[in-house]
Amino acid sequence: MSEEEEIELDPEPGILIESLRDVGYSFNSAVADIIDNSITANSGNVSVFALPFGDGGFKVAIIDDGDGLDHDELLKAMRLGSSNPRLAREAGDLGRFGLGLKTASFSQCRRLTVVSRCDGDTSAFTWDLDTVVRSNKWTVIELQDVSGLFGVDELGEHGTLVLWEKVDRLTGENGAGRVDYERAISEAQDHLALVFHRFLGNEPGVPHITLRVNGRVVEPLDPFNVENPATRADSEELVCPGVRLRSYTLPHVSKYADKQEYERYGLPGGYLRNQGVYLYRAKRLIIHSTWFGLAKKTALTQLTRVRIDIDTDQDEVWKIDVKKTSAQMPEAVRKRVKQLIEVIGAPSRRVYRRRTANLTSRESYPVWNRSEKDEHVVYSINEGHPVLAAFRNELDDGQAKKFDSLMAFIGSMFPMEALVYDISNNSDNTSTEKMGSEDFADTVRTFFARMRQTSDDEEVLDIMHAVEPFKSRWSETVTALGIEER
Incomplete structure (x- = not known):
């Protein structure tokens, strides 16, 4: 006789369903999870309506024109854990555990209704968490009349409506919380524009959808800005079966039409924060702006973003969670990415170093010299700079000695x-103080006078036109010299 006895322990519905609300979804990730189902159902159009109501409540309706579900299929889809995560999925199936519809919805609302139309028939079921808690039973409500539901008029001959009511996580219980609805919807729209940008664009091999939020079409936000001709893209590499990698170097700020466009592609938080790996599962962005602990985020690599595509059969290897917002990079991939980090960062470094090349080029007459001594990089004042040399030559021997000591002191105090x-944390807003107009004009004349001792006027002007600070203030330069440029 066996000493072991199997005892069935059913979970308490009222307790468990409240616990499922705290899986960790944000409003943005919850809406995205519902849209995953719409894409899997072959939808071409998805509409999100998120509106406050006069009673202090807030309702969200997500409507698609996908295949739809019949009565039995919808009832099964309403079950918690409606599919096995270990079973093989279709290449474009964005689902994972069969929990997303429910857990994403429960995380935001206390009443979930799903209406689906398929082959001319309409089916509808509701999970009401207050009913489950009160009865302590896994009970769904089948609706016979859906005519009064918010958003149902937008549902076509086939497709699905997911309706959230009692949205207490945004508004608080009984709508008592104060919410900036416009900000919440705007942030959700930006999130969807990024997460689904490959579906919203025209990428070959990716099904196209049109997504609207409160009637407004969501434009794709490509984090790699591939349409900008200044973006650098390396060749795609197959790291291992089911995992493909491609690195991009975004353009410098000077290559954008305006500041607004530059900031848009920087994403919330800016370029420094948003460098790193962008992980896609079946073309859907699930994690972004991380090096997975393989490298630090630095200013020199802030323009580098790496796209990694994984197939749906990689879920268990990458430990994709139910929210599809976290993953663990497998060791085989980590080793390969670690090898590529330096190579990946090189183009980004070149973009920034190109603009600072004048510091190290003799032909640019730098104020600061860069040298290497005993494996250390040393910055020192270039005492041979024409402006400094001209000033020193006007001093007597005693004054010249004091001037040299002063230059040595200033050079040793380089901050x-x-x-x-500052560059690592806020490079875009780190700069030198601009020279005043009068001081600049004096510097122009001093530099020109010093250089014409060994070169003719045309050669000096050519040099000045190519180096800073004269290059970026050329009109002031020619004005200070009293010449007209032809």
Whole structure:
């Protein structure tokens, strides 16, 4: 006789269903999870309506024109754990555990209704969490009349409506919370534009959908900005079966039409924060802006973004969670990406170093020299700079000695730590103080006079036109010299 006895322990419905609300969805990720189902159902159009009501409530309706579900299929879809995550999925199936519809919805609302039309028939079921808690039973409500439901008039001959009511996570219980609805909807729209950008665009091999939020078409937000001709894209690499990698270097700020466009592609938080790996599962973005602990985010690589595509059969290997918002990079991929980090960052470094090349080029007459001593990089004042040399030549021997000591003192106090910190954390807003017009004009005339001692006027002007600070203030330069440029 066996000493083991199997005892069935059913979970308490009222307790478990409340616990399922705290899986960790945000409003944005919950809406995205519902749209995953619409894409899997071959939808061409998806509409999201998220509107406050006069009673202080808030309702969200997500409507698609996909295949739809019949009565039995919809009832099965309403079951918690409606599919086995270990079973093979179709290549374009964005689902994972068969939990997303329910857990994403429960995380935001206390009443979930799904209406689906298929082959001329309409079916509808509701999960009401208050009913489950009160009865302590896994009970869904089948609706016979759906005519009064919010959003149902937008449902076509086939497709599905997912309706959230009692949206207490945004508004609080009984709508008591104060919510900036416009901001919440705007942030959700930006999130969807990024997460589904490959479906919203015209990428070959990716099914196209048109997504609207409160009637407004959502335009794709491509984090790699591939339409900008200044974006650099490396060749795609097959890292291992089911995993493909491609790195991109975004354009420098000077290559954008305006500041607004530059900031749009920087994404919330800016370029420094949003560098790193962008992980896609079946073309859907699930994680972005992380190096998975393989490298630090630095200013020199802030223009680098790496796209990694994984197939749906990689879910278990990558440990994709139910929210599809976290993953763990497998060791085989980590090793390969680690090898590529330096190569991946090189183009981004070149973009920034191109603009700072004048610091190290003799032909650019830098104020600061860069040299390497005993494996250390050393910055020192270039005492041979024409402006400094011209000033020194006007001094007597005693004054010249004091001037040299002053230059040595200033050079030794180069604020290296502060500069590295500021560039790493806020490079776009780190700059030198602009020289005043009068001081600039004096510098122009001094530089020109010094250089014409060894070169003719045309050669000096050519040099000045190519180096800073004269290059970026050329009209002021020629004005200070009293010449007209032909």
